[in-house]
Amino acid sequence: MGFLSKLDVPDDSNRFTPLSEDEQALALEKDWTPEEELKAKRKLDRIIMPLLTMGFFCLQLDRGNISNAITDKFMEEVGVTQNEFNVGQQMLSLGIVLFEIPSNMILYRVGPGKWLTLQLFLFGTVSTFQAFQNNYGSFIATRFLLGITESGFIPGGLWTLSTWYTRRESAKRIMFFYFGNQFGQASSKLLAYGILHMRGVGGKSGWFWLFALMGGFTIVCGFILGFCLPDSFKNPCSTFLPGISWFTERELHILRTRVLMDDPMKGKKKKKINIGAFKKAFSNWRLWVHTFISLCNNGPQRAFDTYAPSIVTSFGFGPLNSNALAAVGLFLQIPTSWLFSWFSDHYNRRGEAVLAGLTCHLIGYIFNRSFTELTHLRGVRYFGVVWTQTFGTFSHPLNIAWMSLTCPDSEVRALAMAMIIMGANIAGIYGAQIFRSEDRPLYKRGFAINLAVISTAITLVLVRYVDDIIRRRKVRGQLAEVVPESGSDEANEKGLKEKGQYPDEKQQPIAV
Numbered sequence: 001m002g003f004l005s006k007l008d009v010p011d012d013s014n015r016f017t018p019l020s021e022d023e024q025a026l027a028l029e030k031d032w033t034p035e036e037e038l039k040a041k042r043k044l045d046r047i048i049m050p051l052l053t054m055g056f057f058c059l060q061l062d063r064g065n066i067s068n069a070i071t072d073k074f075m076e077e078v079g080v081t082q083n084e085f086n087v088g089q090q091m092l093s094l095g096i097v098l099f100e101i102p103s104n105m106i107l108y109r110v111g112p113g114k115w116l117t118l119q120l121f122l123f124g125t126v127s128t129f130q131a132f133q134n135n136y137g138s139f140i141a142t143r144f145l146l147g148i149t150e151s152g153f154i155p156g157g158l159w160t161l162s163t164w165y166t167r168r169e170s171a172k173r174i175m176f177f178y179f180g181n182q183f184g185q186a187s188s189k190l191l192a193y194g195i196l197h198m199r200g201v202g203g204k205s206g207w208f209w210l211f212a213l214m215g216g217f218t219i220v221c222g223f224i225l226g227f228c229l230p231d232s233f234k235n236p237c238s239t240f241l242p243g244i245s246w247f248t249e250r251e252l253h254i255l256r257t258r259v260l261m262d263d264p265m266k267g268k269k270k271k272k273i274n275i276g277a278f279k280k281a282f283s284n285w286r287l288w289v290h291t292f293i294s295l296c297n298n299g300p301q302r303a304f305d306t307y308a309p310s311i312v313t314s315f316g317f318g319p320l321n322s323n324a325l326a327a328v329g330l331f332l333q334i335p336t337s338w339l340f341s342w343f344s345d346h347y348n349r350r351g352e353a354v355l356a357g358l359t360c361h362l363i364g365y366i367f368n369r370s371f372t373e374l375t376h377l378r379g380v381r382y383f384g385v386v387w388t389q390t391f392g393t394f395s396h397p398l399n400i401a402w403m404s405l406t407c408p409d410s411e412v413r414a415l416a417m418a419m420i421i422m423g424a425n426i427a428g429i430y431g432a433q434i435f436r437s438e439d440r441p442l443y444k445r446g447f448a449i450n451l452a453v454i455s456t457a458i459t460l461v462l463v464r465y466v467d468d469i470i471r472r473r474k475v476r477g478q479l480a481e482v483v484p485e486s487g488s489d490e491a492n493e494k495g496l497k498e499k500g501q502y503p504d505e506k507q508q509p510i511a512v
Contacts, residue, residue: 030261032254040251047246048164049173051229052157053180055120058218059153060184061191062127062146063092065214067306068192069207071319077205080136082437088143089306093428095147100425103152104159104418108411112160113231113239116153120222123149128215131208147425154424155417158400162413163232164255166262168345170401175341178397179334185305185393186330188214193324233259277411287416289464290403291423294396296457297358298424299431300365300450301392307435307443312385314441315378325382329389337394350402351465357395358461362454364388369447395457396424402464 066074066089075085107115126149130142161173195213196206226240233256236245247255281287304311312322344353367384374380400420407413435446 030257036250037254037258040247040254043247043251044164044255047228047230048161049176051225052116052160052177053183054221055116055153055225056157056177056180057184057187058120058221059123059150060181061188061214062123062218063150064185064188064305065127065192065210066130066143067309068189068196068323069210071192071309071313071323072196072199072206072210074205074207077207078133078135078139080139082440083433084136085139086432086436088139089302089432090429091140091144092147093302093425093432095144096151096425097147097422097429099148099151100155100422101415101418104155104414107152107156107159108414111231111235112156113226113229113235113237116156116160117222117226117229117239119149119153119156120225121219123153124215124218124222125149126215127218128212130215131204131211151425152418155414155421158404158417158421159414162404162417164259166259167405168262170404172341172345174397174401174404175337175394178337178394182330182333182337182393186327186334189309189323189327189330193320196320196323274411277409277415280408281412281415281419284406284412286406286464286467287403287419289460290399290406291420293354293358293399293457293460293464294420295423295427296453296460297361297395297399297427299427300434300453301361301396302428302431303434303446304388304392304450306432308385308389311441311443312382315381317378326385326389329386332386332390333393336390337397340394340398344398344401350398350405351461351468354395354398354402355458355461355465357391357398358454358458360391361388361395362451362458364391365447365450365454369444369451372442372444372447 070085075082080088103115103119123146126142126145130146133139133142157177158174161177162170165173191214192210195210198204198209199206201209223240227238228246229238230236230246231238233252236247236252237243238246245252309319309322309326312325313319317325340353340357344350364384364387367387368381371377371381371384400417403416403420404413407416434449435443439445
């Protein structure tokens with residue numbers, strides 16, 4: 001079969017080799033060569049990763065273009081004050097938080113192909129209609145609707161990755177997925193620099209064209225997702241092409257079996273999430289710690305990202321030029337985050353990577369708070385902005401990859417993804433009020449608040465890091481009891497697996 005294969009069968013119900021209800025029928029036996037696995041995995045990367053990353057790119061364009069609009073007289077022309085604008089940003093985050101878990105439950109039931117595609121159409125449409133807002137009420141309504149329609153896309157994308165890839169491959173793919181976010185943040189500011197110059201075209205403001213063009217682009221990408229994104233191993237077809245698979249049966253067998261060999265619990269997917277999964281997820285204190293880490297990291301980051309172009313403008317740069325200048329640190333963030341992700345994956349140092357990222361994030365706010373006194377050295381102050389943008393975001397996806405190792409099955413993983421993204425969006429609710437009108441243009445109080453919040457995040461990371469050290473020591477003690485006569489890691493690991501436990505984060509941690 002070729003890269004795109006039509007499966008010729010007489011009956012739609014038997015289009016693909018069916019699995020049993022709990023997906024246990026697969027023989028967990030490696031019957032392929034390393035070359036076959038590498039080829040299948042590369043094909044998977046070429047299909048899944050660009051599509052999910054593109055969706056995240058569109059989401060960030062639509063979510064973040066408001067920060068670029070405020071450099072083009074958006075507040076004055078719509079009739080909102082800065083503090084009212086902050087309320088609108090809170091409504092965006094509130095919409096996401098309220099509908100995050102329901103959205104993820106729908107995705108779990110209908111599959112990512114249909115649900116993520118529909119979401120792209122929905123938030124692309126809302127983003128487009130933001131161009132027609134003309135008062136405070138319409139501003140609040142569109143921000144809330146945008147939050148509702150975006151809710152679930154990020155945890156849905158993360159959960160989708162977890163079903164197609166093994167645990168050891170997850171951190172790098174999650175970071176690649178978040179490149180869509182980072183590239184969207186950076187590109188939106190460069191695109192805004194050009195689009196905002198369209199002020200006067202058709203008698204419209206520059207920000208009108210900003211919303212209309214970016215929202216239209218998202219709708220077009222929704223069609224791409226609908227035609228190309230495979231749903232699952234059980235139904236490896238896209239929403240708009242239900243009879244066509246991107247993978248051959250042999251490739252599907254390899255990809256599916258390797259995932260189940262890595263984590264047999266991924267084969268226990270049920271039709272819906274049951275109450276037991278909720279209990280396991282919400283009673284796991286480690287999941288809550290990871291959620292609060294993202295809650296602390298993302299509030300300051302969201303606030304800073306919203307006002308970064310305006311802060312650069314306050315240094316004496318032109319309003320539209322400030323959008324382009326505010327993109328520099330975001331582009332630098334992409335290779336930097338890849339380096340941190342490689343370190344986390346290659347050396348299996350999840351906690352250390354998150355700790356280093358948050359520490360660099362903290363240093364950024366130290367720079368910004370200290371440089372507020374250097375009113376005549378705008379180059380130095382601009383360096384503080386670039387540094388903060390470079391290190392401000394990627395601790396969040398690294399934290400997600402770390403958290404995913406504590407999930408015992410796909411149901412808990414789906415809920416955990418929703419929990420941590422909810423935490424990130426709750427951060428947007430309080431983060432929207434950090435930079436207020438009475439504190440501008442230096443925002444001394446705002447940067448001081450950011451310092452305190454990021455310090456709290458670092459404390460939580462240290463708690464989890466020490467917990468991991470203690471847990472690994474405990475597991476090593478259990479290993480010695482299981483295979484006391486063997487000193488080899490391979491034999492020890494085999495012994496612990498026979499007891500249903502695993503020695504470190506390369507395998508599934510002990511469920512607590």
